[in-house]
Amino acid sequence: MQIINYFESDKSNELIEKIEACDWGAAKFLAELLREDRFFEMLGGEGDLYILMDGKSLVSYLTLTKQDVVRDESMYPWIGFVYTVPEYRGHRYCEKLISYAEDVARSKGYKKVYIATDHIGLYEKFGYEYLENRIGYWGDDNRVLFKTLTDNKEKTMNIKTERLNITEFTLDMAEAVHLNSLDEDNRRFVPDEVFETVEDARDTVEFLMSVYESGDGPLVYPVLLHDNTYIGYVQAVPFEEGKWEIGYHIGSLYTKKGYATEAVRAFLPVIMKKLGVTEMTGVCLAENIGSVKVMEKAGFIKQFEGIGNYQGEDREICRFVYALGVETQC
Numbered sequence: 001m002q003i004i005n006y007f008e009s010d011k012s013n014e015l016i017e018k019i020e021a022c023d024w025g026a027a028k029f030l031a032e033l034l035r036e037d038r039f040f041e042m043l044g045g046e047g048d049l050y051i052l053m054d055g056k057s058l059v060s061y062l063t064l065t066k067q068d069v070v071r072d073e074s075m076y077p078w079i080g081f082v083y084t085v086p087e088y089r090g091h092r093y094c095e096k097l098i099s100y101a102e103d104v105a106r107s108k109g110y111k112k113v114y115i116a117t118d119h120i121g122l123y124e125k126f127g128y129e130y131l132e133n134r135i136g137y138w139g140d141d142n143r144v145l146f147k148t149l150t151d152n153k154e155k156t157m158n159i160k161t162e163r164l165n166i167t168e169f170t171l172d173m174a175e176a177v178h179l180n181s182l183d184e185d186n187r188r189f190v191p192d193e194v195f196e197t198v199e200d201a202r203d204t205v206e207f208l209m210s211v212y213e214s215g216d217g218p219l220v221y222p223v224l225l226h227d228n229t230y231i232g233y234v235q236a237v238p239f240e241e242g243k244w245e246i247g248y249h250i251g252s253l254y255t256k257k258g259y260a261t262e263a264v265r266a267f268l269p270v271i272m273k274k275l276g277v278t279e280m281t282g283v284c285l286a287e288n289i290g291s292v293k294v295m296e297k298a299g300f301i302k303q304f305e306g307i308g309n310y311q312g313e314d315r316e317i318c319r320f321v322y323a324l325g326v327e328t329q330c
Contacts, residue, residue, distance in 0.1 A: 001059065003100055003210035006034070006049035008203060015051060018058040022083060030063075030081050043067050044076065048104070052097050060084040060093040064101040069136035070116045070144055077105055078114045095126055096213055103209060106149045107171035113149060116142040156212060156274070157221050161266045164259060165224045166234060169209050173222055174202035176230035183252035189288050192311065193249065219271065223250065223263045231259060234267040236275060244271075245281045246322070248294070255290065264298040272324055282320040285310060295320045 006015055012034070020031035030049075033039045040046065044066025052059040061083055068078035079101050084094045105113050115123050116136060120143070124130075128145040136142045159166040169177075178201035181194045195201035208220045220235040232250035239245050246268070250260045272280055282300050284291035296302075300320035308317040 001052055001054050001210075001214055001216070002207060003097065004051050004053060005203075005206065006051055008199075009051075015058075019061065022058075022085065024083055026081055027083060043080075047077070049081075050097055050101060050104075052093055054088070058085055059088045060097050062094070062097050062101060064104060064113075068114070068116050069138065069140075070114075070134045070142055071137060072134075075112075075114050075144075075146075077110060078116065080116070082115075098123075098126055099213070100210060102147070102149060104171060111149055112146050115145045115147075117145065118143065157270070159266050159270055161262050163225065164231075164263055164266070165226060165228075166221050166263060166267055167224065168212060169205045169220070169222055171202065171205055171209070173230055174198055174205050177201040177205060177222075180230060180232060180249075180251040185249075185252060185255075185288075185290075189285055189291070217244070218247075219275075220247075221267070223248075223259065232263070234263050234271075236271045236280070239281070242277070243279075243281060244275055244277060245283060260290075260294045261297045264294060268298065268322060269324070278324045280322045282322065283308075283310065284318055286316040286318050292318055298322065 006012060009015060016031050016034050019027050019034070022028075030039075033042055034049075039049070043063065047063055047065030049061060049063050051061040061081065062079055063081045064077055064079055066076050066078075068080040070078075079098060082094055082098070102113055114131075115128060116134070117123060118141075123145050126147075128147045131144045131146050134142050134144050157166060157168050175198050178195045178198045181201065182196075187194055195204060208218070211217065211219065217238040218235050219237075220233050222230055223232045223234060224230055231254040233248065235247040236244045237247055246264065248260055248264055248267075250263070268280060272278065282295045284295065286292070286305060295318070300322045302318055302320050304317075304319040306316065307314050308319065309315075310317050
């Protein structure tokens with residue numbers, strides 16, 4: 001499953017049709033606002049519409065906007081238009097989206113987020129507190145709930161080494177991800193991981209953040225120095241049923257310092273335990289001597305060197321395997 005931002009999608013008309021097909025009056029109104037380009041006019045001038053998709057199927061959606069049905073310039077942002085398609089209910093998908101919207105609000109510096117609803121007990125399960133009742137835009141009575149956004153949300157990945165922190169992506173890392181991706185090694189060895197603009201990097205960071213809860217992969221984690229400088233990432237990528245491949249990149253400004261080896265060594269036992277696997281594959285181009293050395297120093301054993309598939313092309317590759325509990329050579 002994937003969370004997308006409607007306003008950054010090239011399938012806006014298709015998404016409007018899916019929203020409009022929902023059996024909910026507010027969904028029809030939301031579709032109308034989108035189709036008539038009145039979304040921002042109606043909802044405070046700024047905001048986004050986040051949609052959880054299961055392939056081509058709509059699962060759930062919500063808005064995160066400056067205003068909602070309750071109008072108060074001192075209270076924002078608001079989560080609204082929360083809806084889950086009936087066949088997907090019972091799996092707490094709306095909680096996944098709400099948590100995502102909270103992360104977005106948190107990354108923008110907001111300390112609280114609000115919801116106006118007539119439900120009792122639904123959003124309270126997700127940490128929301130009752131504030132008061134307010135008359136809404138349409139003259140109806142609404143329960144106003146709020147949630148205080150703390151900065152200490154527990155992370156599922158939080159590794160600290162002698163020089164590095166391996167943690168989870170946040171939206172404020174997008175510019176660093178963009179700049180870090182532009183070095184020549186990235187263009188040469190993994191061109192699909194080059195982000196020419198901050199917006200491209202932000203889209204990818206948003207997607208990677210959405211994957212942490214599902215665990216479907218790719219599971220990509222930023223590598224930071226202790227002063228929180230972003231220098232690269234480590235990742236685990238599914239490639240066959242039950243099998244995962246290691247990946248990593250350290251920006252050119254920070255290479256030849258042993259950071260990649262330090263990060264991979266620390267990452268392997270943690271991510272393998274998280275995934276419940278005892279082996280991890282590593283593949284790199286044979287000409288990428290730096291990556292070959294990282295694999296060897298991290299304890300991987302070379303199993304193959306020759307012509308093989310690399311990003312859809314036949315290239316000279318090295319394939320390694322790391323196995324938990326196997327004595328390694330460093």
